[in-house]
Amino acid sequence: MNYKDAFHRTVHTAPGGCEALAVRLGYTAGLLRNKANPNSTTNVLTVDDASRVMQLTGDYEVLHALARQHGFTCTKVDEQPAGDMAVLETTTDIWAKLGDLGTAVHAALVDGRIEQHEVKSIEAATFAAFRPMMQLLARVNGMAEKTGA
Numbered sequence: 315m316n317y318k319d320a321f322h323r324t325v326h327t328a329p330g331g332c333e334a335l336a337v338r339l340g341y342t343a344g345l346l347r348n349k350a351n352p353n354s355t356t357n358v359l360t361v362d363d364a365s366r367v368m369q370l371t372g373d374y375e376v377l378h379a380l381a382r383q384h385g386f387t388c389t390k391v392d393e394q395p396a397g398d399m400a401v402l403e404t405t406t407d408i409w410a411k412l413g414d415l416g417t418a419v420h421a422a423l424v425d426g427r428i429e430q431h432e433v434k435s436i437e438a439a440t441f442a443a444f445r446p447m448m449q450l451l452a453r454v455n456g457m458a459e460k461t462g463a
Contacts, residue, residue: 317364382441387444389451404453414442
């Protein structure tokens, strides 16, 4: 998913929908709908719009989509120290995402050729698996005992 589609989804799935989010942003609902419309050429999405919406909704899919578009992934670096259950939850999330990745690779190879849409599916599954891996690393790093060295 590209960042414009991610913004559209974020705006329209926010609690209260586009109308409630527009009020919190100080926009009219029509203006926000236009900014969220990936095909709009008049009211265009700005970085400030995306940042404010992510801050208000807690939904960072726009950031992840933009990073993915340029070959990067994002990981929250100020992750709070986690307990054993949070680490286990993240680990099982990784396993699930790796299963999705395996399924995408298998589906691509089953007919003996790989098509462009299959590459996109494998790419999406790879990025989806990588995100919880980085979250796991941040969590265990936060749990690590700090030494003087």
